[in-house]
Amino acid sequence: xxxxxxxxxxxxxxxxxxxxxxxxxxxxxxxxxxxxxxxxxxxxxxxxxxxxxxxxxxxxxxxxxxxxxxxxxxxxxxxxxxxxxxxxxxxxxxxxxxxxxxxxxxxxxxxxxxxxx
Amino acid sequence: xxxxxxxxxxxxxxxxxxxxxxxxxxxxxxxxxxxxxxxxxxxxxxxxxxxxxxxxxxxxxxxxxxxxxxxxxxxxxxxxxxxxxxxxxxxxxxxxxxxxxxxxxxxxxxxx
Numbered sequence: 001x002x003x004x005x006x007x008x009x010x011x012x013x014x015x016x017x018x019x020x021x022x023x024x025x026x027x028x029x030x031x032x033x034x035x036x037x038x039x040x041x042x043x044x045x046x047x048x049x050x051x052x053x054x055x056x057x058x059x060x061x062x063x064x065x066x067x068x069x070x071x072x073x074x075x076x077x078x079x080x081x082x083x084x085x086x087x088x089x090x091x092x093x094x095x096x097x098x099x100x101x102x103x104x105x106x107x108x109x110x111x112x113x114x115x116x117x
Numbered sequence: 118x119x120x121x122x123x124x125x126x127x128x129x130x131x132x133x134x135x136x137x138x139x140x141x142x143x144x145x146x147x148x149x150x151x152x153x154x155x156x157x158x159x160x161x162x163x164x165x166x167x168x169x170x171x172x173x174x175x176x177x178x179x180x181x182x183x184x185x186x187x188x189x190x191x192x193x194x195x196x197x198x199x200x201x202x203x204x205x206x207x208x209x210x211x212x213x214x215x216x217x218x219x220x221x222x223x224x225x226x227x228x229x
Contacts (some may be wrong), residue, residue, distance in 0.1 A: 042219035
């Protein structure tokens with residue numbers, strides 16, 4: 001694809017509801033990342049998928065957050081029982097391949113702005 | 118805990134001015150430092166720096182890394198209104214994990 005795409009672009013939900021955010025990485029990219037950006041803050045790492053390896057979930061802030069990546073391509077980030085502090089822009093990025101000793105350039109999607117009322 | 122500190126947090130200049138954005142980091146391991154430009158939501162890649170003292174340049178933008186003093190600078194000459202954005206600095210620790218560690222960014226506003 002031309003770039004990383006995310007949907008929806010904006011999501012407004014009520015406290016306590018579940019939400020699903022979707023990310024379509026660049027075709028052929030094996031690595032996929034989720035970050036969260038709260039107002040005035042830098043990007044906070046959430047989770048990382050690399051090929052068929054077990055994901056790195058070390059950045060997930062609570063057990064209400066989960067993510068999956070089906071078929072090594074599309075990823076869904078799910079937030080259960082949303083809280084107001086979950087309001088942020090959720091960014092997805094992908095990179096071509098994580099080679100030992102090298103940094104892969106991460107290409108970001110436009111993000112999903114989540115607002116929890 | 119490792120961290121990235123960017124300064125200033127915000128900067129307002131007029132078109133034609135030159136700006137210097139700073140990024141300092143405290144890391145136990147380091148592979149590379151990256152700069153991104155974030156205009157609306159999607160950060161776009163600018164530079165990746167791995168070696169000290171070697172300037173990377175793209176048009177009016179340039180960046181350099183000092184691994185001894187643990188900082189990097191991003192210079193923008195002859196600024197234009199289109200340069201208005203948040204500039205993010207991030208580093209790769211060089212572990213087997215892919216995550217980047219980001220600073221809070223510098224909000225640059227260029228007035229006509």
